[in-house]
Amino acid sequence: MPSTSTRRRRRLTPRDSRADVFTAAAELFSARGFDGVGIDDIAHAARLNKAMIYYHFDSKRALYREVVHDMLRAVGTLATEAASRPDPADVQLTAFIAGLIQMADERPWFPPLMLREIAEGAPRLEPDTLALMKTVFTAFGRILAEGQASGLFRPVNTVLAYMSILGPILLNAARERAAARPGRLELPMFAEVPHSELTTHMQQAALRLLSAQESRP
Amino acid sequence: MPSTSTRRRRRLTPRDSRADVFTAAAELFSARGFDGVGIDDIAHAARLNKAMIYYHFDSKRALYREVVHDMLRAVGTLATEAASRPDPADVQLTAFIAGLIQMADERPWFPPLMLREIAEGAPRLEPDTLALMKTVFTAFGRILAEGQASGLFRPVNTVLAYMSILGPILLNAARERAAARPGRLELPMFAEVPHSELTTHMQQAALRLLSAQESRP
DNA sequence: GTCTATAAATAGATAGAC
DNA sequence: GTCTATCTATTTATAGAC
Numbered sequence: 001m002p003s004t005s006t007r008r009r010r011r012l013t014p015r016d017s018r019a020d021v022f023t024a025a026a027e028l029f030s031a032r033g034f035d036g037v038g039i040d041d042i043a044h045a046a047r048l049n050k051a052m053i054y055y056h057f058d059s060k061r062a063l064y065r066e067v068v069h070d071m072l073r074a075v076g077t078l079a080t081e082a083a084s085r086p087d088p089a090d091v092q093l094t095a096f097i098a099g100l101i102q103m104a105d106e107r108p109w110f111p112p113l114m115l116r117e118i119a120e121g122a123p124r125l126e127p128d129t130l131a132l133m134k135t136v137f138t139a140f141g142r143i144l145a146e147g148q149a150s151g152l153f154r155p156v157n158t159v160l161a162y163m164s165i166l167g168p169i170l171l172n173a174a175r176e177r178a179a180a181r182p183g184r185l186e187l188p189m190f191a192e193v194p195h196s197e198l199t200t201h202m203q204q205a206a207l208r209l210l211s212a213q214e215s216r217p
Numbered sequence: 218m219p220s221t222s223t224r225r226r227r228r229l230t231p232r233d234s235r236a237d238v239f240t241a242a243a244e245l246f247s248a249r250g251f252d253g254v255g256i257d258d259i260a261h262a263a264r265l266n267k268a269m270i271y272y273h274f275d276s277k278r279a280l281y282r283e284v285v286h287d288m289l290r291a292v293g294t295l296a297t298e299a300a301s302r303p304d305p306a307d308v309q310l311t312a313f314i315a316g317l318i319q320m321a322d323e324r325p326w327f328p329p330l331m332l333r334e335i336a337e338g339a340p341r342l343e344p345d346t347l348a349l350m351k352t353v354f355t356a357f358g359r360i361l362a363e364g365q366a367s368g369l370f371r372p373v374n375t376v377l378a379y380m381s382i383l384g385p386i387l388l389n390a391a392r393e394r395a396a397a398r399p400g401r402l403e404l405p406m407f408a409e410v411p412h413s414e415l416t417t418h419m420q421q422a423a424l425r426l427l428s429a430q431e432s433r434p
Numbered sequence: 435g436t437c438t439a440t441a442a443a444t445a446g447a448t449a450g451a452c
Numbered sequence: 453g454t455c456t457a458t459c460t461a462t463t464t465a466t467a468g469a470c
Binding site for chain 2: 032033034111137162164168170179184188193202205
């Protein structure tokens, strides 16, 4: 969420239109991409008009950047905290995975948005955005290195391991959103998967991928 | 590739402008998405002009549909052929994985395009497109079921297994394209990964995920 | 803070010459 | 088959009233 600390506080919940714009923008950018969304669409979804968008944000691109940065900051914090836990690497890793899945639940716009950013090679991303992405990857690398140093994990390419864990989580979350469209649920590939089953599967898959010893049940 | 069989053949390689449009469109849609690409961009990339696009294709959307369908047909064929091999399921599976990686090499526009289609919930996809997607998923399901029936694979949710295999492959291929942008290669997360290492990793990961017995080396 | 109205640029699509 | 010129609609962004 965007920081509200810099703006004046008023009493009696007087509608935070900036937050409404942010949320509407996040949902729409996630669903249709930067170019697929018009300022008018965002304004309508936030039950406001064009002018209010520009009252709160400098430009469409600036608004998009805030949405992406908010998302990356959250993931960066999650990864860094997981890597800093005083636990063995497998616990750190499963915590990271559970956190990612939970985050996709709390910020449903996050998975498609991140998927698209990667798919497009993040052309709209300035240096500070790349720095945020680097934070996540670095923290993940720390977990892996620690697991390998302790003999818990086998040696694997860090980039490929990263893709192997991030990929399915993002893809499945995006799939869930796609399944929500009318007439999709009948198709087997859009079948609903319980949250708990998802988490278990992803954690098992990661440990099976990395485990140095024979596979665990 | 689009079928050229319906059009007249001329001698001396007289430039197939339709194929040029198709390739340019595939590359651009892949890199920037449907809404991120203008007809003019495609025309320029194909060293033609707007009018030629509409001479060959009915509309921007029709052109996009052809690109997506061509891709899905190719993956569908790959998956169906892998599932029809007279081999044990693990061989079928590794063949499917190797084929996917090879396809991403031959049609570099495929991974980002498919990633985006999933991320967006395929809003532009008509019934016949969904049928193509279903073909791929069904063939994958056959491989899994056969592996489980023969005791080679453990029981896993088909959808989650599908995401776990497709996700990393697509994500990594998209990452590779993103890495090609200037100033990216220095970052660790955009480091180059040899083709062979990628294939081995993905096949190992899939087998470790699904294997019924203890992990294989 | 919120709105209407409008400017200025861009994009999908077509007409028609060659 | 290939081109230039153009129509029309949409879209980002701003001006200014309330």
